[in-house]
Amino acid sequence: MGIVEKIEDIENEIKRTQKNKATEYHLGLLKAKLARYRVQLLEGAKTKSEKGEGFDVMKSGDARVVMIGFPSVGKSTLLSKLTTTESAIAGYEFTTLTCVPGKFTYKGANIQLLDLPGIIEGASQGKGRGRQVIAVARTADVVLMMLDATKSAQQRPLLEAELEAVGIRLNQSFPNVSFKIKKAGGISFNATLKLTKIDQKMVHNILHDYKIFNADIVIREDITVDQFIDVILGNRRYIKCIYCYNKIDQISLEEVDRLAHEENTVVVSCEDDLNLDYLIETIWRKLNLMRVYTKKRGEYPDFSDGLIVRNGATIEHVCHAIHRSLTNNFRYALVWGTSTKHNPQRVGINHLVGDEDVVQVVKK
Ligand SMILES: Nc1nc2c(ncn2[C@@H]2O[C@H](COP(=O)(O)OP(=O)(O)OP(=O)(O)O)[C@@H](O)[C@H]2O)c(=O)[nH]1
């Protein structure tokens, strides 16, 4: 039996099994097995010819946004609207067959936007170009899930399930669990709060299934079985997602209003140029980028030319962005802005910068 069939078997068994106290350990183990087979399936794909020409697009700019959606929802139309790249647009499905990169600039940041072939149900198991598309999705800083406002509401959970199946976690944060495999000493299990969805026996069963017999585990959040499996596998990607409903020119105002109120959602019409500015603003916000200005001693900062850094960036990141070798000659920095108590403040290399900070690096 091939891996795809094994996966199907387990999925069916999970569907058939009633959820109750008596079956919960069995279900936990089934989920652990399923996760393992899916990893094997994806790793197998890398070594074969499936790597896929036309999908290895270099990362460029300050951040990468990847469009994922069913065929003909308007991905290429959006790329053509937001960037100077023209990607083929047509009324038939699978017009786009490779990864097509474009870029746009917003608030000084260069943002790479990738157009991809449409994916279909079963993409995670290799249907269509699903695997290549999903491999690109894993490299995204933000996933832009393109949806057709005129089509059924089912499209969204179906796409989410495909991404979920390959270890992409949308709008979730890494479970607050520390997990360390050891050489000996058995399993040490601690939880800092009452767990309601998983217990020590379940943890032991799953670890046993993964042939892990020595590990330190501290759980600090009321996690699910699936989240625990994510922690063990460790190869999950936690990515922000914007749900973008296109073609709102074709639906009623009531419908538009309803969709627009869903969480993490933007409604647009590429054809009628509706709400595209708001989409760009939302992408910028989700990317969590910051602008930092640099200045030389005795000079004013150049506010027209900031550096783009990620939220959580330190003076070290700023130095790297200015010049690779700057950290070697770093003495201290003077910072003016929201990240300091007084202005300027003398800070070290690990100081966290804030949006719109002004930084002057003093060299040795
Ligand atoms: N009514 C309407 N039609 C649109 C809109 N945006 C795109 N379309 C049409 O939708 C069809 C598909 O557009 P594409 O941009 O090729 O869609 P795609 O998602 O890239 O499709 P594939 O590459 O085949 O997956 C085209 O006929 C577009 O003209 C829109 O906002 N409103």
Ligand SMILES: [K+]
């Ligand atoms: K199309």
Ligand SMILES: [Mg+2]
């Ligand atoms: Mg296309």
